Amino acid sequence: MENLFTSMYSALDLNDDASAIRRSWEDFVTDHNYSTLQMPIRNDILDSWKRCHSDGINPLQTQAREGLTPIELEQLWTESELYHSAKPIIEAVFQKLIGTDYLITLNDEKGNMIYLKGEIDILRKTEKMNFTVGMDWSEAAAGTNAIGTSIITKTPIQIFATEHFCEGFHSMTCSSAPIFQPYTRKVLGVIDITGLWPNGQPHTLGLAVTIAQTIEQELTKLHIKKYNFLMEYYHQKKSQWKNDPMLVISNDFLLVNGSDKLLKTFEIDKMMHLNENHQLRAIVRKLNERKFDRTDLSTQLNNVELLGLRLDDVHRIQTSGETIGYVILFKGNLTDKAPAMTQVNPITKYNLVGESGGLNRVLYKVQKAATTDVPVLLIGETGTGKEEITRMIHQESRRKKQPFIAMNCGAIQKDLIGSELFGYESGTFTGGNKGGKNGRFEAANGGTLFLDEIGEMPFDQQVHLLRVLEEKEITRLGSSKTIKVDVRIIAATNQNLQDMVEKGLFRKDLYFRLNVVSIEIPPLRERKEDILQLSNYFLAKFAKKYELLSPPIFDEETASILANYHWEGNIRELRNVIEHAVIFSMSSAVINRTHLPDYLLKNIEDSPQKEDNKMNLSLMDNLEKQQIIELLQMKNWNISAVSKELSIARSTLYRKIQKYQLAKT
Structure with missing residues (x-):
């Protein structure tokens, strides 16, 4: 089956591919007439070129520009959960890439590079184009490139040589995968693997996707711990401030919990980002204005008034010296009837949840x-x-x-x-x-x-x-x-x-x-990026139906099970599974695998993926196994050709085939 996200299927004939794409690029930047291009260009690339032309990007640009100042970078390295979760994973994977002339980068949701790992030779070759920490690699700043384009498309993508819109970056091949927030599924950042195009390999895209998914799993662990703490904090303070309407939000501005009447007044739901409500957006803006300033929060927010309510006090919520959220107290009279002030997202309104x-x-x-x-x-x-x-x-x-x-x-x-x-x-x-x-x-x-x-x-x-x-x-x-x-x-x-x-x-x-x-x-199994968002949506619905004080959350293993299950019954089956999990987890704040239906757990036990778990394969082993399977199929089990492609001896390849229990089908 054709993969629309990768730009190559083999490391062979790269020179011919690069030359052909170059001619199409020249045609496009000369007269922007994509109907006469000399070779077919992938839709994602052509769409990106059109955006670049519309935005006035200079196709002769040779360098990226600064996106973050040194002070902003220092603050980000101190506070960013994404950075702290991703850094050790990137460093572990990089040890397997030494000698390949590839770089691994971590980028924030705007395309700014916040971490870079690579060997000195390739770092020197790419620094002339400002492929360095702090630079802005968004599509709007650097044209078509894997980092910026994957943020816009919200999908993994590989950009090869002259597929880059700006000529200064034509020497590179890049593979990027977005990293999604565990609950909202908003793009938090991007993992990118970059090298010079003569060293291009199709499998770097799969590696980028796997690294991104591993980082998401680490973020899920952090978020479970954080939201449990914030939820407990809310219930403690609720009895202390009985008469004061209160919101508890996370440090990434997700609503954890709040007074019932206050939620009704603002027409907001738990786990909603405050930016999604045009009234509460003012709080996010005010807090961001002082993001790098340690002045008193109450002072900076004391002039904010929303729907007749005045922000009375704001406190940081900290654990181990780290700010993980805020509690916001209001003064004013609340009515039972919510004013008509926000438009309902049509997707949520009709139970159509997701961003795929x-x-x-x-x-x-x-x-x-x-x-x-x-x-x-x-x-x-x-x-x-x-x-x-x-x-x-x-x-x-x-x-x-x-x-x-x-x-x-x-x-x-x-x-x-x-x-x-x-x-x-x-x-x-x-x-x-x-x-x-x-x-x-x-x-x-x-x-x-x-x-x-x-x-x-x-x-x-x-x-x-x-x-x-x-x-x-x-x-x-x-x-x-x-x-x-x-x-x-x-x-x-x-x-x-x-x-x-x-x-x-x-x-x-x-x-x-x-x-x-x-x-x-599309069936749910083809909308994998929507599964956890749908799961959390149903979680909130059933928590309300069964009158729970707050929705439980999924532990890491359960979230992984839900995200990777085949879902033959689609959304209807997922809905039933979540209701089952809520019913059987009413005495717990966390949903684990024991709360899931027996049939689903049995199906997981019987699935082919379980075999890899029985073999105790590591992340890198699984990546290597998948790469070998793909090459063996591509080369029709020609051991010499596969060993040459992998740059290993035939005897080594035979040992790996035996290790991973592979057999020709």
């Missing part, structure tokens, strides 16, 4: 489709959220004040589907309603009719649905009178309708009539 590229593509289509009245066909596995997406289309459309009617075509007896859709007149059926019955079309008149599992509709009934779509009128069973209806149809299926058309199981004309706009919803 797959979900964003769905939401883009949904928002476009919602402004029209054309039929929409939703395609996706069971449990992916098709009904939620349908409701979003309805609620964001001009029909939002009209009825929304749903019908599952697979849950109704086939001989009753016609009467359910179109209704019937009195006397049509023995035992039917004496006055007849309205069908779903009449009930949905003016609004939206959602037909789930449309592939289950009997073939002989499909022609009647087609006629309604074309003529905008129905006829009740047992009647000859037509009734005009104005209904928007949204259909959904987990089947391949095109395949059913070819087999004569679904009408071709109906398929094309329903398929004006099709939206394919």
